[in-house]
Amino acid sequence: MTTRVITLKELxxxxxxxxxTVSRALAGHEQIALKTRERVAQAxxxxxxxxxxxxxxxxSGRSGFVGLVLPIRGxxxxxxxxxxxxxxxxxxxxxxxxxxxxxxxxxxxxxLSVLRHVVESGRADGVVVxxxxxxxxxxxxxxxxxxxxxxxxxxxxxxxxxxxxxxxxAHAFGExxxxxxxxxxxxxxxxxxxxxxTFRHLRQDGLAAAIARRGDPSVRxxxxxxxxxxxxxxxxxxxxxxxxxxxxxxxxxxFDELALTVMEEAARAGLGxxxxxxxxxxxxxxxxxxxxxxxxxxxASIRQCAREIADMLLTVIAEKPAEPLTRLIRPxxxxxxxxxxxxxxxx
Amino acid sequence: MTTRVITLKELxxxxxxxxxTVSRALAGHEQIALKTRERVAQAxxxxxxxxxxxxxxxxSGRSGFVGLVLPIRGxxxxxxxxxxxxxxxxxxxxxxxxxxxxxxxxxxxxxLSVLRHVVESGRADGVVVxxxxxxxxxxxxxxxxxxxxxxxxxxxxxxxxxxxxxxxxAHAFGExxxxxxxxxxxxxxxxxxxxxxTFRHLRQDGLAAAIARRGDPSVRxxxxxxxxxxxxxxxxxxxxxxxxxxxxxxxxxxFDELALTVMEEAARAGLGxxxxxxxxxxxxxxxxxxxxxxxxxxxASIRQCAREIADMLLTVIAEKPAEPLTRLIRPxxxxxxxxxxxxxxxx
DNA sequence: CCAGAAATTTAAAACGTTTGCAATTTTGCG
DNA sequence: CGCAAAATTGCAAACGTTTTAAATTTCTGG
Numbered sequence: 001m002t003t004r005v006i007t008l009k010e011l012x013x014x015x016x017x018x019x020x021t022v023s024r025a026l027a028g029h030e031q032i033a034l035k036t037r038e039r040v041a042q043a044x045x046x047x048x049x050x051x052x053x054x055x056x057x058x059x060s061g062r063s064g065f066v067g068l069v070l071p072i073r074g075x076x077x078x079x080x081x082x083x084x085x086x087x088x089x090x091x092x093x094x095x096x097x098x099x100x101x102x103x104x105x106x107x108x109x110x111x112l113s114v115l116r117h118v119v120e121s122g123r124a125d126g127v128v129v130x131x132x133x134x135x136x137x138x139x140x141x142x143x144x145x146x147x148x149x150x151x152x153x154x155x156x157x158x159x160x161x162x163x164x165x166x167x168x169x170a171h172a173f174g175e176x177x178x179x180x181x182x183x184x185x186x187x188x189x190x191x192x193x194x195x196x197x198t199f200r201h202l203r204q205d206g207l208a209a210a211i212a213r214r215g216d217p218s219v220r221x222x223x224x225x226x227x228x229x230x231x232x233x234x235x236x237x238x239x240x241x242x243x244x245x246x247x248x249x250x251x252x253x254x255f256d257e258l259a260l261t262v263m264e265e266a267a268r269a270g271l272g273x274x275x276x277x278x279x280x281x282x283x284x285x286x287x288x289x290x291x292x293x294x295x296x297x298x299x300a301s302i303r304q305c306a307r308e309i310a311d312m313l314l315t316v317i318a319e320k321p322a323e324p325l326t327r328l329i330r331p332x333x334x335x336x337x338x339x340x341x342x343x344x345x346x347x
Numbered sequence: 348m349t350t351r352v353i354t355l356k357e358l359x360x361x362x363x364x365x366x367x368t369v370s371r372a373l374a375g376h377e378q379i380a381l382k383t384r385e386r387v388a389q390a391x392x393x394x395x396x397x398x399x400x401x402x403x404x405x406x407s408g409r410s411g412f413v414g415l416v417l418p419i420r421g422x423x424x425x426x427x428x429x430x431x432x433x434x435x436x437x438x439x440x441x442x443x444x445x446x447x448x449x450x451x452x453x454x455x456x457x458x459l460s461v462l463r464h465v466v467e468s469g470r471a472d473g474v475v476v477x478x479x480x481x482x483x484x485x486x487x488x489x490x491x492x493x494x495x496x497x498x499x500x501x502x503x504x505x506x507x508x509x510x511x512x513x514x515x516x517a518h519a520f521g522e523x524x525x526x527x528x529x530x531x532x533x534x535x536x537x538x539x540x541x542x543x544x545t546f547r548h549l550r551q552d553g554l555a556a557a558i559a560r561r562g563d564p565s566v567r568x569x570x571x572x573x574x575x576x577x578x579x580x581x582x583x584x585x586x587x588x589x590x591x592x593x594x595x596x597x598x599x600x601x602f603d604e605l606a607l608t609v610m611e612e613a614a615r616a617g618l619g620x621x622x623x624x625x626x627x628x629x630x631x632x633x634x635x636x637x638x639x640x641x642x643x644x645x646x647a648s649i650r651q652c653a654r655e656i657a658d659m660l661l662t663v664i665a666e667k668p669a670e671p672l673t674r675l676i677r678p679x680x681x682x683x684x685x686x687x688x689x690x691x692x693x694x
Numbered sequence: 695c696c697a698g699a700a701a702t703t704t705a706a707a708a709c710g711t712t713t714g715c716a717a718t719t720t721t722g723c724g
Numbered sequence: 725c726g727c728a729a730a731a732t733t734g735c736a737a738a739c740g741t742t743t744t745a746a747a748t749t750t751c752t753g754g
Contacts, residue, residue, distance in 0.1 A: 005467050005469065048463075048467065050463070050464055050467035050468045051468065052405070052468060052469045053401075053404075053410075053468045053469055053470045054400075054401045054402075054404035054405040054410065054469060055401075055405050057400075057401035058399070058401040058402050058405055063400075063401065065448075070433070070434060070437050073434060078427045078431065078632075078633050079427055079430065079633070080425045080426055080427050080430060081430065082429070082430030082433065082434065083426065083427060083428065083429030083430035083431075083433075084425065084430075086417070086429065086430075086433060086449060087417060087420055087429065087451075090417050090449055090450075090451030091451060093451065094450075094451040094452070094453045095453060095454075099448060099449065099450050099451070099470075100448070100449040100450075100451075101412075101446060101447070101448055101449075102433055102437055102446065102447040102448075102449055103437075103441075103446050103447075104434075104437030104438060104440065104441040104446070104447075105441070106441045106442060107442075116395075116397075117397055120352050120395065120397035121397045121398065121399060121400045122352065122399045122400055122401060123400045123446075260637060285425075285633070286425050286426070286632070286633060286634045287633045287634040287636070287637040289634070290607060290634040290637045290638035291637035291638075292639055
């Protein structure tokens with residue numbers, strides 16, 4: 001056991017060729033005689049030769065890795081986002097022979113410091129940045145450094161261009177409004193978060209824009225805000241909306257976890273969904289299919305998005321396009337049973 | 348923009364020292380004068396010097412990376428396992444300054460071939476292997492190669508020792524049986540999978556052992572098997588168990604997805620849970636808390652396990668212990684509302 | 695058969711670090 | 725002050741690959 005790894009030098013010695021020739025033969029250079037190329041390929045395959053990544057990276061300046069700094073997460077955060085995202089990234093990368101590096105921020109260190117380290121240690125040829133905040137120092141850093149990256153999400157407005165892929169939350173929330181309006185709803189609620197993330201604006205603005213487009217002055221929108229990760233506060237915020245005399249007949253939540261809280265609290269208050277209250281979420285997490293009566297929501301196909309992000313990033317790395325690459329992905333409505341006609345006798 | 352990354356040579360030139368001295372100073376060697384060490388540290392910090400990973404790896408033979416080959420997953424697999432697992436690995440690794448490499452198998456390539464590539468390209472100092480199959484060629488390969496690894500899961504029996512961490516499913520299933528027995532149940536059902544994974548044996552054996560321990564000849568156990576990823580077949584299998592005249596009063600499922608299917612089909616058949624049927628799962632996925640009436644299950648704290656796996660692997664890499672490291676983690680019962688007393692009038 | 699061209703192969707440098715060993719400087723002490 | 729010992733610093737090789745420029749071999753046509 002403990003088989004040694006074979007090097008180019010050993011492979012070359014066995015073939016009675018120089019390492020130069022073997023290296024070129026394996027790279028498929030035309031200038032090496034075809035016969036030699038085949039002989040080398042055969043020997044390499046048989047010896048199980050795999051080039052050493054570090055050596056190759058050192059000389060070529062390309063590591064073949066793409067970096068992702070893992071978002072710092074609370075102690076009991078359970079969701080499928082990360083798993084789907086890295087699966088998609090992996091799928092997108094592998095077809096181009098690249099792999100993924102996951103870097104974690106140690107306790108007390110910022111995501112930015114980890115990002116710096118990944119970039120400056122030469123571990124990665126490019127990085128993916130997720131969960132874009134309203135003011136995001138990571139993008140500023142990468143931009144200044146001129147390092148290839150693709151953002152999953154957008155800044156609200158930016159004086160510089162950058163590569164991004166985002167889910168069209170604005171469109172989805174407009175679609176939700178239109179659907180609910182057509183079902184007779186006029187009084188709407190939005191449950192959103194206090195965390196300074198761009199997506200909350202994009203989605204809320206999409207909702208507001210759809211309301212404005214409709215131009216019906218009888219439409220009313222109430223908004224409550226909760227901290228993102230505080231379950232108790234979330235419940236309180238939802239009840240602030242549910243328990244007042246003139247509650248909305250339709251509530252749109254910024255994402256499914258919030259919508260599920262709405263459904264739970266509605267049930268606790270004796271409100272029937274969708275009889276008394278329509279609820280629509282966003283993300284289509286697994287639990288949404290199980291929570292009665294089944295949450296109507298939007299699916300953003302994270303895995304597919306991640307795959308496209310990988311493609312974009314590899315393009316950026318290889319071709320350094322002059323214009324930024326951008327993609328806006330329209331989420332698809334998953335119509336389950338939590339929405340329905342507006343109740344007759346509403347205040 | 349496009350700031351260049353600084354090298355040791357440049358740093359040394361600025362300090363009017365040799366590369367050797369700067370390298371040693373940064374590594375904290377005692378032989379370098381304290382004053383020099385401080386001067387170098389100061390300059391390095393100010394210049395934002397970060398050592399080049401490839402160069403360091405090349406000379407030291409240590410990459411500071413731990414590899415994980417992403418399990419090949421079906422197109423619409425949604426669960427939190429992978430996210431929790433990589434989060435935990437990251438947390439465990441970062442405290443020792445290591446990072447994670449995720450390698451994906453390209454279409455048509457086996458996990459083993461990717462594993463080989465990771466190992467032999469020198470990208471990683473050790474690897475984590477998940478989802479251990481009854482006969483697992485990956486472990487055999489790593490063993491033969493003498494490459495550091497930790498398995499998440501076990502082989503059923505092995506003629507060689509290796510490092511593993513596993514969830515004690517056998518204990519959990521025994522606990523489930525005992526609890527249900529004490530609630531009066533005598534007729535049990537087990538829904539399991541046909542995929543050749545060791546955990547199905549361990550859990551089933553744990554259940555059987557608990558039954559044997561009890562020594563009550565009136566206890567009866569029925570078993571149905573379904574393919575792991577075929578939803579239709581899974582439903583059929585469950586119904587084979589539910590729809591016969593003498594169905595069990597308590598069903599234990601190999602994992603939560605199966606248990607949720609049992610609950611859905613029970614509801615469709617007009618069976619009340621837990622009034623007519625008790626159901627217990629395993630894994631505590633998010634949906635289990637939302638599916639009415641709330642699934643009783645076991646939580647294996649994947650994230651915590653992954654953190655320990657990272658610790659174990661780093662120990663294996665650094666110390667090469669003579670004896671294999673093994674850890675058996677006892678999952679905790681999450682008692683929700685899907686289990687209860689056996690119904691009075693059962694066939 | 696030979697010059698020149700074309701085809702094929704190779705020597706050597708380079709990538710940025712660590713490290714064994716040697717060189718230099720400083721210190722201690724008679 | 726001088727000399728050995730201790731403390732400090734530096735030279736150069738090495739890690740395994742790619743690549744530039746040059747060397748060698750083979751081919752072509754007169």
